[in-house]
Amino acid sequence: MPKAKQSSAALEKASSMFRKSSNTGAHDIILGRDVLTAARIVPNPATKLIHWDELTCPWQPNDYFMKSNWTSHVHTAMEMLAAEIEFDSFSSQMGSKEILSSKYDQVDTTEAAQQQTHLPQRQRNDLADVLKHFTLLFSGKLGCYPHYKVHLELDENAKPFRCREYPVPYAHRKVFKEELERLVDIGVLSRAAASKYLSPTFIVPKKDGRVRWVSDFRKLNSMITRKVYNLPRIQDILKRRSHYKYFTKLDISMQYYTFELDEASKELCTIATPFGNFRYNRLPMGIKQSPDVAQQIMEDLLRDCPEVEVYIDDIGIFSNSWQEHIASLHKILKILQDSNFTVNPLKCEWAVQETDWLGYWLTPTGIKPWKKKINALLALQRPKSVSELRSFIGAVTFYRDMFPRRSHLLAPLTAQVGKRQLDWTDECEKSFRAIKALLAKEAFLRYPDHNKPFHIYTDASDRQLGSVILQEGKPVAFFSRKLNSAQRNYTTGEKELLSIVETLKEYRTMLLGCRELHVYTDHKNLTFNNLQTQRVLRWRLFLEEYGPIFHYIKGNDNSAADAFSRLSFSERQSTQSNSHGFQGLPEKPSDVLHPSVTITEDISDFSVEADFVVEGYYSMVTDDPDLLDCFVHLPAQQDVPFLMDYQTIAEAQARDAALTAEARSQPLKIQKKLLAPNTEVFCHAQVIGGPWKIYLPSSLLQDTVRWYHLALGHCGISRLADTLRMHFYHPQLQQTCEIEVRKCDPCQRLKNVGRGHGETASREVSLLPWQDVAVDLIGPWTISIGNKNLTFSALTIIDMVTNLVEVVRIDNKTAAHVAMHFENSWLSKYPRPLNVIHDQGGEFIGEDFQHRLRIHGIHSRPITAKNPQANSVCERMHQAIGNTLRVLSTLEPPRGHTSAKQLVDTAIADAVYAARCIYNSALKTTPGGIAFGRDMILNIPLVTDLQLLQKRRQTLIDQRLIEANTKRFSYDYAIGDKVLKLVYKPGKLEPRAIGPFEVIRVHQNGTLSIQLSTGVIERINVRRVKPYHD
Template identity: 20%
Template sequence: MSNCEFGTSTVEYLGHIISAQGVAVDPVKIEIIRKWAKPKTLKGLRGFLGMASYYRKFVPNFGIIAKPLTNMFKKDSFVWSPEAERAFEELKLSMTTTPVLAQPDFDKEFVVECDASCLGIGVVLSQDKHPIAFLSKTLAHKYLGLSIYDKEMLAVVYAVQHWRPYLLGHHFKIITDHRTLQHFLDQRITTPAQQKWFLKLIGYDYSIAYRSGPNNVVPDALSQQAELMSLMGVSTPIFKFMEDLQSLCENDAETRTLIDEVQRSPATRKNFTYRDGRLYYKGRFYVPEIAQWRERIMKEFHEGKEGGHSGWLRTYKRVSRNFLWLGVKKMIKIYVSECIICQQNHYEAVAPPGLLQPNPIPQGAWLDISLDFIDGLPNHEGMSTILVVVDRLTKYGHFIALSHPYTAKSVATAFVHNVFKLHGMPKTMITDRDPIFLSAFWKSFFALQGTQLCKSTAYHPQTEGQTESLNKVLEQYLRCSICEKKGNRPDMLPWAEWWYNSTYHSAIKMSPFQALYGISPLTIQTYMPGTTAVHQVDLQLRDRDERLKILQHNIQLPQNRMKVYYDKYHTEREFAVGDMIFLKLQPYRQSSIQKRKSQKLAPRYFGPYQVTAKIGKVAYKLQLPASAKIHPMFHVSLLKKKLGSSVVPRPHLPPILDSDKSHWYPNKILDRGMFKKGNSAEIKWFVQWENSIEDDATWMNADEFMHKFPDFKT
């Protein structure tokens, strides 16, 4: 009973209104045509006439009625006159009268024509190319992001469901201008969306045919009506900066003169054009010759969020997309090169500065020596460090085992017991900047002996390359010997020292033993009895002096070769006293500097600082802040000249650890454990260090920990 109506004079049935007067067309079916808004553009008018022309054979005198509308397609003739208004309304009336809208014949095949645009969908129900009903609908916001395929399917499903009373139980044809849909019934269903559309069409008997867009006139016009287009809100941003710049150009006398020349004789200013109240140079907005405005543009495109402190080329490309002026590239190069932030943080894409400066050739054996430590070796009988001492002339070396931790006093004692008693005190001693060699005890002790202490420049251990190279050779020897199980490390040190000193050295063209003593080292199996003692002494001394000259010459040759090779990959860089210099410090690579919380993004350079003196050819002394505890002498590879005249606050240097204190100090013990070591076990503590997180904690031998930090409360 819910589908029945009683006591009514009209009833809607299958798209028609049945009344006492007869059967009439349902107004809903023709409402889209009747409410078609007046076209405001040629595109809108072309869409309406395209749809109307599709049914022109059903409209008597169609060409005559539409004449005022078709005349508007002539050049500059789009004027909506009263005649055009009458023609527009008459066409809508003719298309919605009964002779045009046919009555459905259920013995004939129905045709559903569909189309979808970015804004809406339009569909037509017809038989024998005679329209029965029109329908269009704007797309809801949630459907605007669908693909073209899904929008076209949405139009098909919407039409079929809306005209279900006509189509259900009868075969009908669906026509679309989307070629892929014609294979909808044959293709494999691969997406949830396809499955959803397929389920909605189950129960209908239909086929899908393709018709190209230009031929699918009516649905296309319905899906792109003018009123649908008007729903799009379009806003045009107004840039205050561009308005100010345009106003500046109009008020600047030189720019105004240039604009007049461009307007008066464009041929004389070929690269300039003037349109819409703006002056363009090579198609880009011309910026007047006013320093503050050009600098403002460069600053925005270089230092702004979209600039990101890029290099000069990227900055130039970004600026030149919209702005241009004479000499813009050169000006951007200078601006970027003088940017303080870039100077402090950018990598230098150049060969490392500083040519090789070989140390002076010593004048005698054991007058000039070098020292270094090999740390981190396996602990054996309390010994875990080797002190390496090398004579710079003969390359003769001594390897001394030390227990860890060691102090300046214990190292000095080992030096006296193993080196001084054999060769005396040297004139010069080259070391790195280890806290032992920087301690007050070490300095005072050797100052009293008359020895000059020469330390490497700050954060440039390459100054003492000789001992660093020997360390690698010694570690290799010990590593190979341990692998062959020839003995433990302290037992091997004397053999390692003999092996090194008796082995041919490429730098001096002989063994260090022969260079020092003037004779080749004897093998254990060979015994050579001496002859007349006085005669041998005379010959040996003569031979020794001759070998000394040869030795100095042979050392000079590899130094020259090394300098040529080294300088090939390095550049020369010099500064003058008074220059302002940026200083490169990398605390995460130097153990004497505390680590920063954010090492990766910390500035690469500090400063600028003034050069106070030039030390040699590749070292400079800087005027550091009074609070700095870094040695003020630096190798040229760590320095970079400040460009530009701008003054910026100097960032604080990173904190420096006191040389008399441990590089690390424990914060707390996180865990304790027992670990197997050979045939025994050892106790280790899991230690979190100061200024570090728990993830950086390390295991440390408990006895070594208590020996190194006796005051720490566990």
């Protein structure tokens, strides 16, 4: 059967059920015209019919779903439709891929022991002697834990649900049935009768091509009440396990399947297959309660074994001698075998000294940071464009509370943001490397705590994935990976979801079983439970084991992950040894500190919780060229522009003659206080007996104010002065703060503009109609017809006295075309105007349009660029036409190019007619009544007093001018002043102003002429500039 007919047949079945059904809302889904066209669905508003291939369905009234019996059948109908579509998707993606039967064989323990080449032969033999006693444990056969049955608790408002089985491609039915029978034979599944709870199941290939059984428990997970069981913390393990000699990490095979469910929970875990219903007897994978259950059972089982640490299915055994380790292995393996667990010795690590554990690299002397957490950051290349630079600065700003002096370090980079082309200087390179080093150091040394929430910010671009993992607002790990050629063809939603999946795979030992996992994405569809492909379904089911909570975040707010998905990465080159030594890293200590010691030297000056081994840290940094290249650029603490200490203040006070004289004349208000050993500092009290504050000497005043301003993130005058006044006093403190902030170049260019400077000029209202007309272009409007987008624009012409409007659709924006329509639509119908007001668009200042004005003796009156307030009458008319066009295009969507043109012409005609007929509060009548002397609807004569109208409008304009100027600072610009030009509609991370530029002329109508560059002068309204202070 052709695919179109299959889809049509599916729609017919669904449609027949919809005609018998109901919903609590008017619309279950709204399809756009692009989807309808692609699916060949043609709605006909005239006949109230919907045509899809050979099918025809009638439109239903708005309250159809409310009144019909729709609810009880809708899910069944949609599942039937989804099943057919899912079959096509499954077959196309998986049908050609062979899936092998699963294989769990017994492992030769002697061979496994001999593979431990890190051990001497004698110890390998000892290990083999231990392992051979536990053939049942290593048999590969599934056992059943005898001491506890798992109970899954549902929420109070949980309701039964039923999902249809997923279709199985014909090529996979044999393997599917074999795996189903195998799971029944080993006791994981058993055949079930009808059930109130049904979840679907399918199979996918593992990396080795063998079958993986996957059950879709998303619906059940949404109803389960999770009972959290805390996971171990790496800090606590370090304190208990310092200076061990041998470490074994056991991996429990099929751990969840070892735990039996109670009867009530077996009912909940019933699955639907093409071969009937089956229910789980054992704890399934994909249930969000599973990690907590596993952790609790394993800890209870091994509670009396002090040498053991447990993390879900990983068991760590620590010993201080070989004999002790062999004895512990024998004891632990016996406990596991007696409890019917299964272990694969080839997946275990036997008697090692170093390995990864809970997100860190474990060593006998403590832990080493996990280098892969910062690999993405180490490989980050410098920005190559201003947009990439904004992305990097946005990511750094996201961590603004993480390290001090952010503004100092960013200063060379923020200075580049306002430029059109990136001018990468040595200072920019130094700043970029220093910030990378600080971010890497913070994540490199930070512990993940599984008992606190993790927050993952993910993003994807057309070429790579990126994410950042945070805890308590601090980065724990970074991730980035380039997409392969096949993945680059994924949809946007699939790329965004892949970024989440790859992050969880990369940091599984860090994130699995954590208390809460919050995932933030700027792709809103991922927060909904909609599945388009089998690939997306598999990924969503993989995520279920982690129990993530999805949050939508706007793209502009996702700056943390944006940089790692868009900035370039490369294979880093090893750097040569640095002759200048390390900056920001102390020399290697002679003695190894205990792992639990908290470092407070230079290495932790940037708010890093550093319970780590200094010896291991230094060996990693000095032995790894990537780390060395990164951390050598850590900013040294002595490079702070102003380093405050009491000794420096006291010495500067002693050199300040004015302060010393004032202290002698006011001994009760200015006294020396002992603020540090052997250091007395002059302090000032505003009133006798009041609180004391350090009296800043004049020589330190400006440096102190500047240091605080930069360190506090370029705060404003009030906040800067108030912060300083908490601890310092100087009679010129407020004035110095004002000067510092007003002259700060980044503040002037990058901060949002508050009240404007300079009052706008008054405007005189014309008395006679037809003398002044305003012209402007509206559009383009985009109308989608099938896969094509049609754009339309129009010319707007308005008389400034009567507000009479003419609008005509135009085919292009050339000056000649616009001039022709201006002459045909206005000059041939109405009295010749004296002046034409227009903006500085090329269609109006072009020679063809200007030539047409000169022919008719009309003066050109251009307004300043990007100043829509100057032509507000046209702007309001544009809004009215846009509103009308949206309504018409929604009610009667066009079918082709001709109907789209007719739609635009109709919208224009309706808007023009409405504008002529609607009462105008300023005119106290209608524009058509003034222009034609008659009412537009009733044909009643109207008489207008033009002088009274002029007076009323002039009063109104003057009142609005006064109101506008009260929101602006009174400021007189002069020739030679420097001004900043405000950016028109800047982006979130773009500068708010560019410049400075010199004023070369001041005009009387509220405009200035500024020198943009040699030979380039722009006339600009005072609304779009502000004074620059240097």
